[in-house]
Amino acid sequence: MLSEYSSNVILAKVRAMYGKRISEQDYKSLISCSTVADVAMYLKNHTSYAKELFDLNEREVHRGSLENLVKKKLFHDLESLCRYEISTRNSFAEYTIVRTEIEQIIHSLMYLVSGRPAEYIYSLPMFFNKRTKINLMDLASIKDYDDFLKTLEGSDYEKILKEYKPKKDEQLDISAIEKALYNYLYGKFFEALKKDVSREVRNKLSEIMISYIDYTNFVRIVRLKRNDSKDESAILDYGTLKSLSIKQMLNAKSEEEVFNIMKSTNRGKKLAKMQFNYIDELPARVMYDNCRKSIRFSINPSVVMLSYLFLLQIEISNLVTIIEGVHYKVQKNEIEKLLITKNQSKEGVI
Numbered sequence: 506m507l508s509e510y511s512s513n514v515i516l517a518k519v520r521a522m523y524g525k526r527i528s529e530q531d532y533k534s535l536i537s538c539s540t541v542a543d544v545a546m547y548l549k550n551h552t553s554y555a556k557e558l559f560d561l562n563e564r565e566v567h568r569g570s571l572e573n574l575v576k577k578k579l580f581h582d583l584e585s586l587c588r589y590e591i592s593t594r595n596s597f598a599e600y601t602i603v604r605t606e607i608e609q610i611i612h613s614l615m616y617l618v619s620g621r622p623a624e625y626i627y628s629l630p631m632f633f634n635k636r637t638k639i640n641l642m643d644l645a646s647i648k649d650y651d652d653f654l655k656t657l658e659g660s661d662y663e664k665i666l667k668e669y670k671p672k673k674d675e676q677l678d679i680s681a682i683e684k685a686l687y688n689y690l691y692g693k694f695f696e697a698l699k700k701d702v703s704r705e706v707r708n709k710l711s712e713i714m715i716s717y718i719d720y721t722n723f724v725r726i727v728r729l730k731r732n733d734s735k736d737e738s739a740i741l742d743y744g745t746l747k748s749l750s751i752k753q754m755l756n757a758k759s760e761e762e763v764f765n766i767m768k769s770t771n772r773g774k775k776l777a778k779m780q781f782n783y784i785d786e787l788p789a790r791v792m793y794d795n796c797r798k799s800i801r802f803s804i805n806p807s808v809v810m811l812s813y814l815f816l817l818q819i820e821i822s823n824l825v826t827i828i829e830g831v832h833y834k835v836q837k838n839e840i841e842k843l844l845i846t847k848n849q850s851k852e853g854v855i
Contacts (some may be wrong), residue, residue, distance in 0.1 A: 512804070512805075512806050515586075515806035515809075515810065516804070516806055516809055518586065519586065519800070519806070519809045519810050519813045520800065520809070522553075522582060522585075522586075522813060523800055523813050523816070525552075525553040526553075526816070526817075526820060527552060527820050527823070527824070529846060529847060529848055531547075531551065531552060532823070532827070532841075532844060532846060534547055534551070535547055535548070535824070535827045535831075536827060536830070536831075536837050536840050536841055537837065538827075538831050539831070540831065541566055541567075541568050541571060541828060541831055541832050542563045542564060542566050543831075544571070544827060544828055544831055545558060545561060545563045545566045545571050546563045548575070548824070549561060549563065553578075554574075554575060554578055554824075556578075556581065557574045557575065557577045557578050557581065558571075558574055561574060568828055568829070568832045569627055569628045571828055572628075572824075572825050572828055572829075573628070573629075573630040573631070573632065574632075575821055575824050575825065575828075576630060576632075576821055576825075577630075577632045578817065578821065579601065579814070579817055579818060579821060580601070580632070580633075580636060582813075582814070582817060583597065583598060583601055583814060586810050586813075586814075596694075596697035596698065596700075596702075597810065597811060597814065599693065599697065600690070600693070600694050600697070601814065602636055602637060603689075603690050603693060604690055605630075605633055605636075605637070606637055606639055606662070607686045607687065607689075607690055609629075609630070609633070609637075609639070609641060609644065610639075610644075610657075610662060610666075610686065611679070611682070611683055611686065612625065612628065613625045613644040613645070613647065613653070614653065614677065614679060614682065615679065617647060617649075617650070617653065617677070618676075618677050618679060622645070622646075622647050622648060623645060623646070625644055625645045626642070626645035629641050629642070629644075629645055638660065639656065639657065639660065639662075640656060643655075643656040644656055650670050650671060650677065651670075653666075654666065654667055654670070661689065662686070662689075665685050665686065665689055666682060666685070666686075669681060669682050669685070680739060681738070684738075684739060684740075684741060687741060688741060688742050688743070691714065691718060691741070691742075691743045692743075694714060695711065695714075695743070698710055698711060702807055705805070706805050706807050706808060709799070709803070709805070709808050710807065710808060710811055712795075713792065713795050713796065713799065713811070713812065713815070715743065715744055715745055716772065716791050716792070716795060717788050717789075717791060717792045718741055718743045718744040718788075719744040719745055719746050719772045720772075720787045720788040720790075720791045721741060721744075721788040722740050722741055722744050722746055722751070723746070723754075723767050723773070723787065724784055724785060724787055724788060725739050725740055725741075726740070726751065726754045726755060726763060727760060727763055727784050728784075729755065730754075730755075730757065730759075730760055730763055731760070735755045735756065737751065737752070737755060745771070745772055746770060746772060747770075750766060750767075750769075750770050753766050754766045754767065764776065775791070779791075782842040782843070783842070783843070786843070786845060789819050789822070789845045790845055792815055792819065793816065793819055793845050795812075796812035796813070796815045796816045797812075797816065797847075799812040800812050800813060800816070819845050822845070823844045823845060823846070826840065826843045826844060827840060827844075830843070
């Protein structure tokens with residue numbers, strides 16, 4: 506049990522880090538950059554990403570390398586915070602590592618499906634190699650699914666993914682693989698909460714994650730509807746959406762009916778109040794709003810810490826979107842629509 510003094514120290518630390526987040530003005534300035542080098546220079550000279558970009562030569566920066574350097578901040582901040590919060594540090598660290606491993610596994614498989622597996626090396630986050638037992642360099646040299654499984658040999662991932670090996674002339678089912686991997690991630694997250702935290706903290710952290718999963722499932726249902734599919738197997742195993750509601754949405758005659766059914770659920774009541782530009786942003790939008798509230802109002806270090814880490818993941822995703830947008834010369838207003846920021850929220854807490 507942490508003393509009141511220790512708790513206050515952790516809360517102050519996290520909120521101080523949150524205070525250095527990318528501001529609305531920063532986003533405007535970054536979107537206005539003409540080149541990826543300009544984005545790198547701004548991040549290096551005007552934001553808390555200076556440490557990650559310290560050795561970067563802005564004149565020779567590559568889009569992929571800049572994105573990977575930005576992603577390092579999540580691990581730097583995680584390592585810094587886990588020195589303070591002893592009770593949940595293993596849970597937070599493991600969740601972040603497993604999540605990143607899953608992202609890299611899916612990323613490499615996407616290159617394999619496209620027939621360009623070797624190109625994974627250009628986006629490979631070398632900083633992550635020392636934090637994972639997966640040899641990321643091996644993922645860059647795979648030629649088929651057998652090679653892929655050998656790379657994961659001895660890991661939980663091999664056990665999960667060997668059953669998805671395609672038979673002759675079959676296509677690799679990326680959607681099924683993604684579902685299996687994220688079910689594994691969320692399973693580990695909830696199992697860790699049972700062991701490491703009090704019931705009060707467990708309930709709060711579970712609510713943040715489950716609301717994210719519920720809206721992820723909702724988005725999956727909308728995608729299925731757009732593809733004229735009723736394949737319930739695409740839905741994640743976790744969440745509070747009842748099987749009846751899921752079936753009703755899958756059998757709905759229109760996308761509007763899907764939304765109306767979701768709004769009638771306990772989880773979906775918030776949907777009518779939410780602002781969003783694209784359906785895919787809903788899970789992150791819900792996570793963003795919930796975590797901002799927790800950082801302001803919670804007095805529990807674990808809740809505030811994890812909320813900060815979730816918000817940092819969203820911020821990093823925003824920055825990657827900006828880097829990609831600037832690189833491909835996307836219109837500024839279109840880049841802005843893709844970002845999860847305070848200005849998009851009707852529930853402006855902070």
